[in-house]
Every structure is written in structure tokens, then in C-alpha cells.
Amino acid sequence: MDKEYDIAIIGAGPGGYVAAIRAAQLKKKVLLVEKNKLGGTCTNRGCIPTKFLLQQTKKFNEAKTNKNLEGPINEIKCNWQKVQAEKKQKVAQLVKGIDFLLKKNGVDTIRGEASLSDGKKIVIKEKKEEKAIKVKNVILATGSRPAELPFLKRDGDKIINSADALDLNEIPGRLLVIGAGAIGLEIGTIFQRLGTEVTILEILPQIVPGSDVEICNRLERILKRKGMTIYTRMKIKEVVKSENQVFLKGICLKDNTIFEFGADKVLLAVGRIPASEICKNNSIFLFDKAGFVKVDAYLETKVPGIFAIGDLIGGKLLAHKAFHEGIIAVENAFGSKKRVSDRALPLAVFTEPEFSSVGLTEQEAKKKHGKVKIGVFSLQANGRALTMGSQDGMVKVIADEDKRIVGAHILAPNASELMPEMTMAVEKKLMLQDIASLIHIHPTLSEALMEAAMNAENKAIHTLS
Secondary structure (H helix, E strand, O other): OOOOEEEEEEOOOHHHHHHHHHHHHOOOOEEEEEOOOOOHHHHHHOHHHHHHHHHHHHHHHHHHHOOOOOOOHHHOOOOHHHHHHHHHHHHHHHHHHHHHHHHHOOOEEEEOEEEEEOOOEEEEEEOOEEEEEEEEEEEEOOOEEEOOEOOEOOOOOOEEOHHHHHOOOOOOOEEEEEOOOHHHHHHHHHHHHOOOEEEEEEOOOOOOOOOOHHHHHHHHHHHHHOOOEEEEOEEEEEEEEOOOOEEEEEEEOOOOEEEEEEEOEEEEOOOEEEOOHHHHOOOOOOEOOOOOEOOOOOOEOOOOOEEEOHHHHOOOOOHHHHHHHHHHHHHHHOOOOOOOOOOOOOEEEOOOOEEEEEEOOHHHHHHHHOOEEEEEEEHHHOHHHHHHOOOOOEEEEEEEOOOEEEEEEEEEOOHHHHHHHHHHHHHOOOEHHHHHOOOOOOOOOOHHHHHHHHHOOOOOOOOOO
């Protein structure tokens, strides 16, 4: 590999391998460097394993709780070892698919650790050898890793992170989860369905911090009804380990009372930090207070021709954000001037029901636009939700005074699958009437989007406006 490359991508997570394929489509000479596994954390130790375990435990839970089934329901068991084995097979299948696509697109891949030297020269440590490669453009896509607390560090046994939790050989009897964001709630859901006593502690006033308060409060009530214990405004100050248990001690910020909880394991779900070593060893880059690499609106760093994407640059740490940024960064590297914006960046939390959101919350919309129009629709009035036995959720659509949609929040089965319509609405600045007048298939959950948009103008059919 002595040739000069048009572009080198460092990191083969979601944004990295997508960037590599897009560059190859543009007929560029592409080098992809990854010291770990293709697909990155998302495919190997995050998104994909989590969703597989959520799907398997959902089936198990439905079988145990379906009131219309007869027979020895208590004899139904989850073969956790088989589940874990199949999870590994699914991950391996996806990684193999990524490798196939990279090879077929002509991307050169090196397994090694990269560093930057003299501008756009990359030094790669591969086994015991080092090689320097000249490139014209660089995209940094090194991602992030689980954060820890100053007084509470992962030990891989009693104190675990998300990757550890997804690979547990045994189902814990009691699990303490620190953090009520997406990771904490999803892993908590997996084990709660399996019979684990799950307690979630969050220091902020609501679960899924930063999201719409009304929707998140309802989700919290639903999760509690399903058997999960959740406490907010809980500040942990001390951890005590015994031979078989671990105890967390602290203070409840609501009333200044002291708390103590014990469990077999503690899951650290307190966010993620950037894997920015490649940049921190080089004074040419700028960082924000949290250590994320600063880029401009075109994803270019302070150094011309060096771009950064995904978790490395902060914002919402989402795989689909990295996908999107990978494509934009490549195209900008070769002459485009496409700006990035998170105005229509959707997110999803794969609890039951799922929570998905895009655009402004009610609080943000009122602060930005003053007068707003809000339409809500309860799934209690949605025929499809009733047939599924999943009528606890709701849809909330937010528009400005001119009736232009600025935000949407869905609490429903498959909310993540419903969200693209509302993402399009926010991105393209559609009006309430654009959604309200669109014919939606009956009976489907998607009708709730139409009804919520209609409700914002007091025109809903299946609920009182």
C-alpha cells in the first residue's frame, strides 16, 4: 500500500464505513483504518446487540403475560445461552456484510492504530510494524466509549458498562442502573423482562433528559407499571462493595434524604466520552469543554482537509447521525459545501412502548416561537393500538403560530418506524395540514400522526378537540 490515497477514514464505525463506501462511489482511492472491528461499537457492542436482546426478551415476556394462552406458562424459560449465541451470529453476519461491501467497492482496509503526523500524513501501527501513508483528505471517525464516574469505575464484574451488560453469561437477580437515558432504559428493559429486579437512578429531574417532559413523564409511569423501579434527582456519593453485592449511597435532591441501594451488579449508563486520542496528541485541533473535537458547519476541523464526524464531535451520539455526517463529510472533502444541522435529527429509545422524537420539545418551541399549536392524540383511541394491547402511548405534534411543524414526539409500539414521516415534516418545514390531509392506512398506528396534526387545529375526528 505505497500508493497515495485521495482520502483516509480513521474508524470503521457507522460513520466511518459509510464514508468509505461513499468515497469509493465517487471513484476515489480510499483507505479505511480500524484498530478494532468493522462496524464499530454500534454493530458489535451497542445498537445491534441491544435491539436483538430487546426483541428476544419481548417475545419471552409476551408469551408469559398473554392472558389468552393456556398451559403451564410458568414453565416457559428463556435459554439465555442460546440467545447470546444467536446474538453473536447476527453481529458476525452484519460485520461480514460490511466487509463484503468495502471490498466490492474497492476500499483498502488496514487493521491497525493510526496517528497523524505532519499534517495529512498518517502513521499506522500494524502488529509490530509502522508505515506512513500520504493522503489528500482525512475523516476522523473514532467514535466514543462509555463514561465513568470519578468515584465509580468499571471493574467488569460488579461495576459494568453497557458492553459488559450485553455479554453477561448469567441473568443478575438485582441490577442497579445509573442513568435513565436510552442506554440505561433499554438495558433495564431487557433484564426486567427476564425477571431481574431493576432499579434506575437518575440525577436529573426526568428520564431521557432533554426530551419532552410530558411524554417522558408518561413513559416513566408506564415503565413503573411494568415493574421497573425509577428514581430521579438521585445523587450518588459513595459505592461500597462486598463479596456478593455492591451498594450505592447518596442523597435524594428532592428532599435531601439519604438513600442506599444494593444489587448484584451496577450498570454505568452515564453517557459516553469521545475516543479522541488521535486528536489530543496533536495540538492542531480544537476541543469543547467535554473533550469533543470542534468542527465547522461543513464538518471540517481547524485543519483544512481534515474532517471529523459522529460521536467524536459530540451533539446527540446517534449512529444515524454518524451515517449522515459520513456522507456529507466525504462530499465536502471533494468540493461540495453542504452544511449539517440537527434541526431534524430524530432519536429513539427502544423501551416498551418505544419513544421517538424529532425537532423541538414543547418547552423549547414555546421559548423559541412564543405562541405554538400543540396537537395530541392518545393511542386509547387508535384501533390498531387496541388490537395490539398497546394503547398506553400518545403522539404529540408541535407547530409554530404559522402552523409549520417544528417538533413531534411519539410514545407507541414501533415509534422509531413511525418517526420518518415527522422527520420529513420538520426537515421540509411542512404544515399541519400536510400531515392531516395525507391518507393514512387504516387500521395502523400511523393514523395517530394524522389525528394529532388535526387536533392541533381542533379538527381531530377520533378525539375531542
